Amino acid sequence: MKFKIGDKVLVKDSVVKGKVAKLLKDKVFVLDEDGFELPYQESQLILVNIEQSKLSLYTDINNKMLLQKERLVEGTRRSTKKSKQEKYGVVMEVDLHVEKLVKSKSGMSNADILNKQLDTANHKVNFAIKNRIPKIVFIHGVGEGVLKEELYRLFHRYSLRFEDASYQKYGLGATEVTF
Known part of the structure; x- marks a missing residue:
């Protein structure tokens, strides 16, 4: 064992x-x-x-791996052709922090909160597909990674491409989905 x-x-x-x-x-x-x-x-x-929340306390923004990732992402962005929406910064952002979704979270269990966050994400994915929105950034925070893993399952069900969102803009707690 x-x-x-x-x-x-x-x-x-x-x-x-x-x-x-x-x-x-x-x-x-x-x-x-x-x-x-x-x-x-x-x-x-x-x-x-180690708890994810404790791990994030020790994350060094000058870390070699993060700097390499940042350079790689910047190089990729320069070489790809951007749509008009991307060019003018029209990217749908969805903040999945529970405080942004409900007036009060009192009385909600962790499962209730997670279900509300996933329902919201599912609704926004369907909305983006229906309205041909090319990208959504889901802001989920760092936490312990439960919401992030469930979001990844949702994106796999829709066969969507996704990656970590811009570290400079969102830090480590956001995922960018491309349709």
């Missing part, structure tokens, strides 16, 4: 996260954030070595 008692884990295809409480022959019992001990197969779990 690759898990130890006390390891932080995420459950694939779910918003459940917690710590490994027990290990049996074929089951890993996870103590979730609500205090429930739930059994999972090892293949259903992802080990979390």
